[in-house]
Amino acid sequence: MSRYVQEDVSSEEIERQRALYGPLAQSVRELADAVIRTEVDDAEIAAARAGIEAITERLRERQIAGSYGVRFNAAGEGRAWGNAVVGTRNPVAPPLKVHHDSSGRAWAEFHLGAAYEGPPGLVHGGVSALILDQMLGEAAGAGGKPGMTGTLTLRYRRGTPLGELRAEAHIDRVEGVKTYAVGHVADAEGVTVEAEGVFILPKWACRALEKQAREQQDEPPPTRFE
Ligand SMILES: CCCCCCCCCCCCCCCC(=O)SCCNC(=O)CCNC(=O)[C@H](O)C(C)(C)COP(=O)(O)OP(=O)(O)OC[C@H]1O[C@@H](n2cnc3c(N)ncnc32)[C@H](O)[C@@H]1OP(=O)(O)O
Numbered sequence: 001m002s003r004y005v006q007e008d009v010s011s012e013e014i015e016r017q018r019a020l021y022g023p024l025a026q027s028v029r030e031l032a033d034a035v036i037r038t039e040v041d042d043a044e045i046a047a048a049r050a051g052i053e054a055i056t057e058r059l060r061e062r063q064i065a066g067s068y069g070v071r072f073n074a075a076g077e078g079r080a081w082g083n084a085v086v087g088t089r090n091p092v093a094p095p096l097k098v099h100h101d102s103s104g105r106a107w108a109e110f111h112l113g114a115a116y117e118g119p120p121g122l123v124h125g126g127v128s129a130l131i132l133d134q135m136l137g138e139a140a141g142a143g144g145k146p147g148m149t150g151t152l153t154l155r156y157r158r159g160t161p162l163g164e165l166r167a168e169a170h171i172d173r174v175e176g177v178k179t180y181a182v183g184h185v186a187d188a189e190g191v192t193v194e195a196e197g198v199f200i201l202p203k204w205a206c207r208a209l210e211k212q213a214r215e216q217q218d219e220p221p222p223t224r225f226e
Pocket residue numbers: 100133134135136137138141142146147148149150151176177178198200201202203204223224225
């Protein structure tokens with residue numbers, strides 16, 4: 001089942017939901033950090049667990065059937081709120097607030113805490129890959145050449161310390177349905193991880209875009225995601 005959903009939702013309603021769910025997800029991120037770092041006694045842990053389970057049950061009283069998907073409104077605003085890197089409603093996402101420009105550049109400044117650790121004090125290599133996959137994909141999309149990750153290659157130049165980080169990406173070149181993007185993660189001392197990737201507009205999407213272009217001759221497809 002496609003999880004690209006068209007919803008009749010106003011921009012005001014989207015802002016209301018963002019103000020509601022964004023802080024909820026942030027509270028759960030704080031919780032994850034606290035679970036890793038707490039040193040309270042056993043009874044406190046047991047009480048906390050019971051409280052958390054009760055809250056989970058409350059939230060599950062009414063829920064969607066599967067994942068959040070990507071939802072568009074009539075204005076073409078896209079919401080990838082379940083996304084593992086940028087999702088407003090996803091506590092697993094750091095989350096990154098990604099900035100773009102239409103030349104095919106994307107950049108973000110973000111903080112990775114204890115929940116993203118691999119080697120002691122350092123970011124897990126898979127988390128760096130996760131972030132760079134998204135950033136390179138965002139650059140491709142920002143340049144009007146979105147695609148699914150075909151191949152992603154990483155070079156870990158040195159350990160990435162947990163803390164304040166920056167990621168950047170841009171389109172290197174475009175060959176038909178294939179967009180090649182490059183990027184990196186850096187700390188205050190410089191680049192820690194480099195990435196290159198090819199993002200491919202899948203056949204099914206080519207067909208969907210052609211159909212859309214035929215139906216709405218002048219209107220470009222929606223490409224703005226938050
Ligand atoms: C204003 C602001 C705007 C912002 C805007 C934001 C936009 C929003 C950002 C979202 C950012 C998300 C960033 C995360 C993105 C994921 O995480 S995607 C998830 C991970 N990737 C996947 O699951 C992909 C799984 N694979 C597939 O679906 C399919 O194999 C693919 C990759 C779509 C290709 O399938 P296909 O369409 O049938 O392509 P096919 O005809 O076989 O091949 C086309 C060409 O690609 C080449 N190719 C095929 N597969 C590969 C491969 N794996 N590697 C390299 N080349 C390949 C072929 O050789 C062929 O080349 P040519 O012969 O044309 O030279």
